[in-house]
Amino acid sequence: MAFASSTSISTSFSSFEQTKVSQIGLYQPLDRAHSLSTVLNVSRKRVVVKALNAEPKRSESVVVSAATVVAPEVVEKVEVEVEDYEKLAKELENASPLEIMDKALEKFGNDIAIAFSGAEDVALIEYAHLTGRPFRVFSLDTGRLNPETYKLFDAVEKQYGIHIEYMFPDAVEVQDLVRTKGLFSFYEDGHQECCRVRKVRPLRRALKGLRAWVTGQRKDQSPGTRSEIPVVQVDPVFEGLEGGPGSLVKWNPVANVQGTDIWKFLRTMNVPVNSLHAQGYISIGCEPCTRPVLPGQHEREGRWWWEDATAKECGLHKGNIKEENVNGNGTGAVKANGEATVTDIFNSQHVVSLSRQGIENLIKLEDRKETWLVVLYAPWCQFCQAMEGSYMELAEKLAGTGVKVAKFQADGDQKAYAQKELQLGSFPTILFYPKHSSRAVKYPSEKRDVESLLAFVNALR
Known part of the structure; x- marks a missing residue:
């Protein structure tokens, strides 16, 4: 007995049988040879992304034919509509967030949802609302959010007349983690596991039930990991409804928008915002891992502040993180082929660039004649980049005062040395070397504005 390869043949076969009966007046079973030569073409359409090498899929389900009837074999033809998202990203590069959001909702309908974190992502919801199209919103409730964030969720639902689709962690996994390592293990071994x-x-x-999602990523949020995000892309990490690499599309409508412009939009549209923003919080996550940003700090520095700058992604957008090799001679990060990818920073006539030998000579001096202020940095570090302006302004103010302002690139091959000999904990680390003293004083504060740094220098020189 032969079997049909798809349930979709049932109706076609019934029609086929009736046709044969009407033609010969009496139904007769088909012989095997005739059945093999008969092919029914069933066509359908689906959309895949460019990165997915689509092959026609055949259903594993079968329909059992009558005992005396052999069903014709079916070859299923699949028309694959391929979308070039790199090309689309270039076409939308200069489009407004509203245009990008409208395009996303138009293309994916009910198979796309907005990821809402309780911070500036409310702008995405406002843009979706302005398109006039129906839209979905989901949020990850980690169980450790600030009370203010939960209040914002409620206000947003009422403002837009929507129900946020909340996703919760697996209770057994959370229980095992807490029982094994405690409530605050991330302070000791990093935030990635939690x-x-x-x-x-x-x-x-959540994403396994979607074909696309919308995020609030911006290029200026994290120069180290988000500076190259396009407005639309094939998701490099997660899988969507159809499964497999390239089955999910990621839209970033505000990728090219500055944070200040996002806030102008929010105020203009009078939408609800998280009350934590008024307390100095910019990037808002879980309560134990988020704090206000201090003067001179980058907005992402309020997240996982106890960790090194390279770990400032929680895993939701880990496709942004690139492996970088750093040579340590002042040229910044380089690719494996030696091509430079990050330009050096703190370039000023008032800032002395110290080599390894130069910093070694400085710390060996027991009776130095000048006072030195040295920043240990990495060119790719967004927190070093964030304080570049204030540090160079400080150097200009201190020019001619007897205080030498310097920099030492302490990543790559120099990192182990800097950690052992120069008190490097994370980037940036600022050290003060007084006159007539062999001991360096580490700047204890995370305030990196000119006034705070100048007060530190004046207190010690």
């Missing part, structure tokens, strides 16, 4: 349980896995489950 984020994986409370955020990444719930997000993965």
Whole structure:
């Protein structure tokens, strides 16, 4: 007995049988040879992204034919509509967030949803509302959000008349993590494990039911990891409804918008915002891992502040993180082929660039004749980049005062040395070397504005 390869043949076969009966007046079973030569073409359409090498899929389900009837074999033809998202990203590069949002909702309908974190992502919801199209919103409730964030969720639902689709972590996984390592293990061994349980896995489950999602990523949020994000892309990490690499599309409508412009939009449209913003919070995550940003700090520095700058992604957008090799001779980060990817920073006539030998000579002086202020930095570090302006302004103010302002690139091959000999904990680290003293004083504050740095220098020189 032969079987049909898809349930979609049932109706076609019934019609086929009736046709044969009407033609010969009496139904007769088809012989095997005739059945093999008969092919029914069933066509359908689906959309895949360019990165997915689509092959026609055949259903595993079968329909059992009558005992005396052999069903014709079916070859299923699949028309694949391929979208070039790199090309689309270039076409939309100069489009407004509203245009990009409208295009996203138009293309994917009910198979796309907005990821809402309780911070500036409310701008995405406002843009979706302005398109006049129906839209979906989901959020990850980690169980450790600020009370103010939950209040914002409620206000947003009422403002737009929507129901946010909340995703929660697996209770057993959270229980095992807390029982094994405690409530605050991330302060000791990093945030990645906790984020994986409370955020990444719930997000993965949410995205498996979608073909596309919308995020609030901006290029200026994190120069080290988000500076190259396009307005639309094939998601490099997660899978969508159809499964497999390239099955999910990621839209970033505000990728090219400055944070200040986002806030102008929010105020103009009078939409609800998280009350934590008024307390100095900019990037808002879980309560134990988020704090206000201090003067001179980058907005992402309020997240996981106890960790090195390279770890400032929780895993939701880990496709942004690129492996970088750093040579340590002042040229910044380089690719494996030696091509420079990051330009050096703190370039000023008033800032002395110290080599390894130069910093070694400086710390060996027991009776130095000048006072030195040295920043240990990495060119790719967004927090070093954020304080570049204030540090160079400080150097200009101190010119001619007897205080030498310097920099030492302490990443790559120099990092181990800097950690052992120069008190490097994370980037940037600022050291003060007084006159007539062999001991360096480490700047204890995270305020990196000119006034704070100048007060530190004046207190010690």
